[in-house]
Amino acid sequence: MFRWVQSRVVDSVSGMFAHAEMPLQHTGDFPGDPGLCGPDSVSWRVIGDVSVFVGGIRALLIQAAHPEVVAGVDEHSRYREDPLGRLSRTSFYVTSSTYGARPEVDEAIKLVRSAHQGVSGTSHRGRSYSASAPELAAWVHNTLTDSFLTAYQRFGGRLSTEEADRFVAEQTQVGALLGASPLPTTAGDLRTWITGHPALAPSPGMRAAIDFLQNPPIPAAQRTGYRLLMQGAITTIPRDLAGILGLVALPGARLSSTTLVLGLRRLMKNSPAWQAALERCHVPYDPRLFRDQPNGAAA
Template identity: 55%
Template sequence: MKNQVVEATTGLFSHGPRPLEHTLDHAPDPGLLGPDSVSWRVIGDAAAFVGGIRALIVQTAHPEVVAGVEQHSRYRSDPLGRLTRTSFYVTETTYGAMPEVERAVEMVRSAHRPVTGRSERGRPYSAAKPELAAWVHNVLTESFLAAYQAYGPSPLTPCDADAFVEEQTRIGALLGADPLPATADDLRSWVADHPALDTTNDLGHAIDFLRDPPLSLPVKVGYRPLFQAAVATLPDRLSHIVGLSPSRGAGEIGRVATNTLRWALGSSPSWHVSLVRSGAPVPDGLFRQPLPAAAEALVAGRA
């Protein structure tokens, strides 16, 4: 069963470039956030799967952002490609050496420059505008935090939650996003009470897709409890706007699903290889998947 979970999950993220493919070339670069950051711990946990789904749900609540997705994205024809590219960006900006961070940010900024148009409610949009970049970035940060607090091994302390948000503002600043709330409470309020949010047909189309994406049956069986786990963390206003409410027991089922992923996958192999690259100690018991041969050789050489 464990091998099946690993294969099904990792297969979702194999439809595009591989993150950190040459990260060991930059040893001992600690990257933008570094091995002592809260971000490495949060993004490296299985709860990040729930956080990623939650971010996609919440991002649809901004009419100009969802219009850009509907009018410019290929997510319907290439859903796993989009998922892989998003995962690539999060992984490289979180764990990458500085050249990898800068490359990932520039790739996103280049992709956003031509994304312009007019939303369903008649407002012009540009994905390169600081306020729209802020919605996408801040929702991603807030969703990873909400998922970790609900389904992580143990909730972060208020101090660590604030540290996570502050660390993520460094990535947002490279993207040109503005504003960037710097504490967990401020970020939570900024997202939940954002004045630009509204229900649109574009939102409905995106939510229908997220509710039932075109995945193979075994993968879909694993996706559904994670989707419901994400819905269970939505505040009331956002739940109302996106038209979703959790099924009975969604939170508890989400904890079981996340614990199963944690048992099968361990913590992120990207976290593991980045610890090796930076020369930091590797905690016992966190990682299940084998290191690449080059990383094993680096560890042996240091020993």
């Protein structure tokens, strides 16, 4: 019975990320290449954990608080027509940049830079924006880093202050390749930069993004779990930021989301992308710690 439930859960969750090219399909072609982070990194541990699902939702919510960033998404993205495609492409980027060999990292960065070309315009408050602008790229990158770290620490992961700082420093390597700036190098400085950012304010694009994220057109089988994860994400957002976003967690959200993440961690184990990267680097590991993935995909 447990095996059947485990298989259903893995297939259901993994299916949401199967709407674009799967990452690390040919990572074995680069034996010994540690990529940007490497086997001893904190990044491989954090992003290989199921709390990354909460972190991803949290990042999307917080990113919407920047009027120019969200205007670019609202006016240029096809997230409404193809939400799972966008989710899968984001997963491809995060997985490839974290676990990929260096050629795979470079390809993922190239794809993001290409997608950002031509994404420019003027926000509702009359400020120009460009997705390739260092300060806007920094908002997207830094909120993603902070969200993965916060979700991991809040939902069962244990990191020392030094390890948290190492994670942030490792992720600045990705941000630098994207041309993002500034890139705080410690967890404390990162949180201060985000919560004290002077550009944040409500906007029409923010409201549209939040409404969509609260009720996305996803299959019914995933809807309840998604909403619990979203509520968990909301519980981790600092009060002032949550106020800008107009978000308030439902009563009991912390407990219910924590219970779900603990259950997912038991059923889904760690990311097969982490496992594939360890094999590429010839590092011994316990295969029982990693989940099986349909069709050999790594995500």
